[in-house]
Structures are given as structure tokens and as C-alpha cells.
Amino acid sequence: MFINSVILLLQEILEAALLISVLLVITNLFHDIWGRSFVLRKTWIFYALILGCAGAWLYALVTPTVSEWFDYVGQEVVNSLIHLVSLGFLILLSWVAPSNYFSDKTSQRAQLVIASMVVIVLLALVREGSEILLYLGGVTSQSENVVPVLSGAVIGAGIGLSCGVILYYGLTSLSHTWAFRVCLLLLAFVCGNIASQIVMLLTQADWLPYTAIAWDTAGLLPENSITGRLLYALIGYEATPSILQAVCYGLAMLIIIFGPLFRLAWPGILAKNVEQ
């Protein structure tokens, strides 16, 4: 029970911690491009954390009911909807936030960016947190499990959070240009992962047609190996993705990579702004 609890918590927390670290670093970088209003509002993370935890608890409470909707595939439908909304806000962040429309409206830009970040983190926490709560709530109903499961949970969560903190400070120690580039690349992976999850969920619910397996790398890197699990949590690695999953993963990545925010990161615009 102990090891299982460590692994489960680590996996779920790592996914959310990666996203939060990247978004926090991006907030810092936005400060360098667009000015102070971003750093002043860095407290967004506290609102997102509080709302996210409350949301996760609520969603865990209604999960048994939700999963009976739409002839027992309600969980897939609602989860893919949650994924879809976060994907929408991630695209908003990389396409609308940098637009020239806001060139003399810095505070509106900041509001838009912060609101999207709160929603993205909130939804990530609802997704991952509700699963954690369901697990902990169920397993600890047997009293002999309480100590090993909770201690495992604390350790797993601790490792996951530390990874997030290390990533945050690792990224901030990079030069601004490179931090921006790495962040956006990670963001593109996050979006690809979300898109592929949506396809997986809707196929599982039979709302999307079955498509054949695109490739099989189970022999090369099994999904249940430590590296495989880590990569699953970080970039959504799957050994046998379906063709539709692979296509949507690629498309979502391309949407971010060809977005204005991504282009902003590459031609060294940032360096000029920092010098000023």
C-alpha cells in the first residue's frame, strides 16, 4: 500500500506541478516583456490553488453520480470537457495574450493572462486532485491502511512538489530567452498531451470512432517502466497511441509552436526588451 500510494501521488502531483512551475516562470518572463502588472499579480497562484483544491473535492464528491451520465460514460465526457476548456485557455494564452491589441493596454493584458492561468491551474487541480481524493478516501476507509497510505501520500506529494520547485528554479536560472523557449516547448507538450487525452477519453466512451494504433514502442520503452511513467506524467507518453491521438497531439503542439507567443520567444525580441 505504501509504495503504491507514493507512486500514485507522485504521478498525479508531478503533472500539476510541472504545469504550475512553467506558468509561474512565464509570469516572470511576461514581467520582463510587458511590465510590472504581471509580478504584482503573481498571487494568482494562491487563488488558483485554493479554488483548485475546493473544485477537486467537489468533483470527487459528484464523480459517482457523474459517471452514470450518458449511459455510464459521463466521467469521460465531463473529463474531456474539462480538458477541452484548459486547452482553449492555453491557446488563448499563446495566441491572444501577445496580440498587438493590448500594446497600450498592459493591465488588460495582465488580467487576461492571469485569468487564463487561474483557470488552467484550477482545472488541472480538479482533474488530478479529485482522483487523489477518491483514492485516499477509499483506501483509508480500512483502518489498517491509514498509516502506510497517508505516509506514502506525503512522500509522493513531497517528491512531486520538489520536482516542481526544482524545475521552477532551474528554469529561472536560465537566461531569459532560453527560459522562455523551454517553457513554451513544455507548454506545447502539455497541449499535445491534453489533446491526446481528449481523444483517448472520447474513444473509450465510444463517442469518437476507433482508429488503429499508430506505433508500438512498448518493446523500446514500456509504459509501466519508471521512465515510461515519468514521461507519461510529463509529456503524456504512450507506447501504443491510436492514429487519431497522435494526429491530435501533433496538431495541438503545432498550434502552440506557430502561435505568436512561440515566435516571440525565438527571434530574440525578449533580449531587446530586457536591455531597455
Place this chain on the structure above:
Amino acid sequence: MRVEVLLELNLERRNKMKNYIATILMSLSLLFVSSLASAAAVEIELVIKDHLFFPAEVEVPAGQKVKLRIINQDPTPEEFESYELNREKVIAGNRQTVIFIGPLSPGEYPFFGEFYPKTAQGKVIAK
């Protein structure tokens, strides 16, 4: 003269675009129809009790979509997970759920309960 040629070129290009779009739409609708056609999936039941799967070996027809109805008779939630089937779903205590799998090529596809992986193990065998 030139304008006409350009217009013609433009028309040609537009027609090409139309053709492309039509092909994409056709193939999408085909995909959709084919998914509807095979909608009549075989239904198979799987029970979770005392953190074990019954039956632990689920035989399914290969090449066919299967509706897996999982009935959790334990009071605790469980998460059905299979890397090989690409499936993952939480099932609350004393509830049931549905997961669609396949069409599968013949072979074995292990699955497990992520919340109690020591005991909750099983596999789908497609024949």
C-alpha cells in the same frame, strides 16, 4: 488576357481546394458512419470484489468492438487501468461503469486496478 488566365488559375485552385475539403469531409463522415455501423458492440461483464477481478481472464472476440461493463461490488473505489488497452477509469464503490475497448487484434492485454494493484490483476484475451 492575363487577368483571364489568372482568374482561370484561381478557379482551378478553388476547385482543387473544394475537392480537398470534400475528400476530408467524406473520409470524416465515413469514419463516423463506420463507427456507427459497428456500434452494436459485444457486451461483457467484469466484477470487482475484494479487490479482485472476476473473471480475471476476460475472453473477447478479436476484431470487434467490446463494451466492457465493470461492476464494482467493493465499497471502495477502484481505477481500471491498462497500458496495453490504453484505458483508464475510476469506478466508485458499489457502482458500475462502461468502457469500450477494441477492435483488438488477437493477443493478451493485461489490466489492473491502480488503487489495489497487488491483488486486482487480470487480462483481456482477444481470440
